[in-house]
Amino acid sequence: MHSFGTFTILSLAAAATISAAPTATTAEEASNTVTLTGVTHSVIAGLGHSLFDPDNVVADIGDVVEWHFLPQNHSIAQSNFAEPCQPLSDGTSFFSGFNFVTQQNQAPDVFQIVVKDKNPIWYYCPGQIHCQEGMVGVINQQFDNPDFSLSKYKELAAETRISIVPPVQQGGDVIANPNPLGGF
Ligand SMILES: *[C@@H]1O[C@H](CO)[C@@H](O)[C@H](O)[C@H]1NC(C)=O
Numbered sequence: 001m002h003s004f005g006t007f008t009i010l011s012l013a014a015a016a017t018i019s020a021a022p023t024a025t026t027a028e029e030a031s032n033t034v035t036l037t038g039v040t041h042s043v044i045a046g047l048g049h050s051l052f053d054p055d056n057v058v059a060d061i062g063d064v065v066e067w068h069f070l071p072q073n074h075s076i077a078q079s080n081f082a083e084p085c086q087p088l089s090d091g092t093s094f095f096s097g098f099n100f101v102t103q104q105n106q107a108p109d110v111f112q113i114v115v116k117d118k119n120p121i122w123y124y125c126p127g128q129i130h131c132q133e134g135m136v137g138v139i140n141q142q143f144d145n146p147d148f149s150l151s152k153y154k155e156l157a158a159e160t161r162i163s164i165v166p167p168v169q170q171g172g173d174v175i176a177n178p179n180p181l182g183g184f
């Protein structure tokens with residue numbers, strides 16, 4: 001019994017090491033909690049070097065938001081409104097990892113998330129000083145509340161000194177581009 005306990009602890013340690021590696025929520029897992037609508041919103045990451053286009057997306061629950069990556073080394077990470085350029089403090093931020101490096105044209109892979117509720121989703125590129133330069137975006141901004149606008153979020157982002165890269169890739173899927181012309 002005692003040695004079994006030791007074995008269990010070792011197994012848990014091994015499992016903990018594995019789960020620290022990048023993981024992804026699949027659309028299949030997501031569809032357990034929301035019904036997918038089949039609608040995809042494409043966003044270009046890296047337009048004019050460091051912008052998102054469109055940077056303001058209105059999506060329904062069950063829609064997919066899909067980022068396509070232009071040169072050179074961009075990434076997608078979730079923040080809250082008041083603290084741009086850094087991940088959520090509760091560790092739940094989605095983060096695509098830096099998996100889209102390309103010197104020209106768009107990267108072969110895209111990043112997808114499923115919209116699970118109608119709350120605003122604020123996000124940024126944690127590469128270099130892109131967030132400070134305005135590489136930020138929102139899904140489902142509340143347009144009737146000017147205190148929480150995308151332009152205000154950009155102002156707050158420009159005032160930060162550095163960007164923080166989230167520690168864990170999670171909360172979405174990195175997949176081969178299913179929609180090469182999406183967003184272009
Ligand atoms: C992309 O940027 C990230 C964050 O700065 C860095 O860790 C990574 O090495 C970069 N990748 C390449 C290929 O430059």
Ligand SMILES: [Cu+2]
Nearest residue numbers: 074125127130
């Ligand atoms: Cu970037």
